[in-house]
Amino acid sequence: xxxxxxxxxxxxxxxxxxxxxxxxxxxxxxxxxxxxxxxxxxxxxxxxxxxxxxxxxxxxxxxxxxxxxxxxxxxxxxxxxxxxxxxxxxxxxxxxxxxxxxxxxxxxxxxxxxxxxxxxxxxxxxxxxxxxxxxxxxxxxxxxxxxxxxxxxxxxxxxxxxxxxxxxxxxxxxxxxxxxxxxxxxxxxxxxxxxxxxxxxxxxxxxxxxxxxxxxxxxxxxxxxxxxxxxxxxxxxxxxxxxxxxxxxxxxxxxxxxxxxxxxxxxxxx
Numbered sequence: 001x002x003x004x005x006x007x008x009x010x011x012x013x014x015x016x017x018x019x020x021x022x023x024x025x026x027x028x029x030x031x032x033x034x035x036x037x038x039x040x041x042x043x044x045x046x047x048x049x050x051x052x053x054x055x056x057x058x059x060x061x062x063x064x065x066x067x068x069x070x071x072x073x074x075x076x077x078x079x080x081x082x083x084x085x086x087x088x089x090x091x092x093x094x095x096x097x098x099x100x101x102x103x104x105x106x107x108x109x110x111x112x113x114x115x116x117x118x119x120x121x122x123x124x125x126x127x128x129x130x131x132x133x134x135x136x137x138x139x140x141x142x143x144x145x146x147x148x149x150x151x152x153x154x155x156x157x158x159x160x161x162x163x164x165x166x167x168x169x170x171x172x173x174x175x176x177x178x179x180x181x182x183x184x185x186x187x188x189x190x191x192x193x194x195x196x197x198x199x200x201x202x203x204x205x206x207x208x209x210x211x212x213x214x215x216x217x218x219x220x221x222x223x224x225x226x227x228x229x230x231x232x233x234x235x236x237x238x239x240x241x242x243x244x245x246x247x248x249x250x251x252x253x254x255x256x257x258x259x260x261x262x263x264x265x266x267x268x269x270x
Contacts, residue, residue: 004238006030007268008064010207010250011038017256018042023055028261031062033104033248036087039066039094049097056098064246065147065205066094067104072135073128074108074119074157080131088135092142102204103139104147104180105132107158124157129167136177147204149180152189161195168202178204182250184221187211187229193237200241208249220252223263 008031014022019034019042026032042052056063069091072084091103107128136146150156150164158164164179171177179202185191188211196203210227212220224231251260 004235004243004247006062006064006246008033008062008246008248010248011035013249013251013253013260014256015253019052020055023059023061025256026061027059028264029061029249031064031246033065033067033250034063034094034098036066036068036091036094049094053098063095063098063100064248065102065104066091066098066100067106068149069103069105069135071108072105073131074110074124088138092139092144095144096142101143102145102147104149104205105135106149106151107156109155110157121163125163125166128158129170132167132177133171133174136171136174140174140176145176145178145204147178147180149182152185152191161191165199172202178202180205180207182207182209183224183229183231183234184209184211184250187227188213193234197241200243203243203245205245206238206243206247208247209251221250223251223255223260224249225267
């Protein structure tokens with residue numbers, strides 16, 4: 001059924017496992033996506049990055065990405081220059097030592113209890129573009145790519161693909177900057193596949209999860225093929241696009257079990 005490689009496992013799927021147990025659990029996958037906070041927590045327990053790298057090597061596992069560089073777009077200039085850029089430098093260091101070349105950046109969320117909701121959309125997009133250009137240029141010096149993960153949720157300051165395109169299109173000359181596409185949101189908001197046709201060369205990563213529209217307010221991320229998303233049609237579409245970069249499976253926490261590994265091995269023919 002599935003012809004594409006590599007396929008990584010996102011750490012959100014197994015948030016209950018510590019980093020080393022997660023690496024072992026994910027051994028059937030080609031790689032992992034690491035949560036920065038999980039790395040920090042591990043290092044606070046007298047481990048070092050070399051210990052993590054050695055464990056990855058034991059299980060022949062690659063770090064596909066490190067995430068998220070969050071709230072970088074609408075924070076104050078002071079917070080950007082101190083908190084955000086300090087976090088960013090640390091993530092670049094993690095990438096260097098763990099042999100990864102992708103950092104995922106997510107736009108700021110909007111607090112509806114503040115005056116932030118009155119900020120014009122054009123100003124939000126311009127500010128996000130300026131900040132993305134800044135961090136992508138910094139990352140480029142270290143041979144690191146930036147994947148911009150927009151969210152279709154209402155509380156996101158960049159809440160649809162059209163807005164993401166408005167931000168990134170003027171930055172297309174920045175070759176280390178691309179999009180992160182999440183099939184969960186494609187399914188939930190019924191995004192037409194052709195909407196990603198014109199950015200096919202700029203996709204850094206595709207995250208895989210299914211969605212059941214009868215789940216109401218429950219935002220459970222289901223295993224691919226267990227919800228309403230047309231994965232077979234999507235895979236054929238990606239074949240036509242010639243997509244050859246990475247995939248990552250990001251599911252809800254209750255999927256982190258041997259049942260997940262069995263389903264993965266069956267559906268993805270490993």
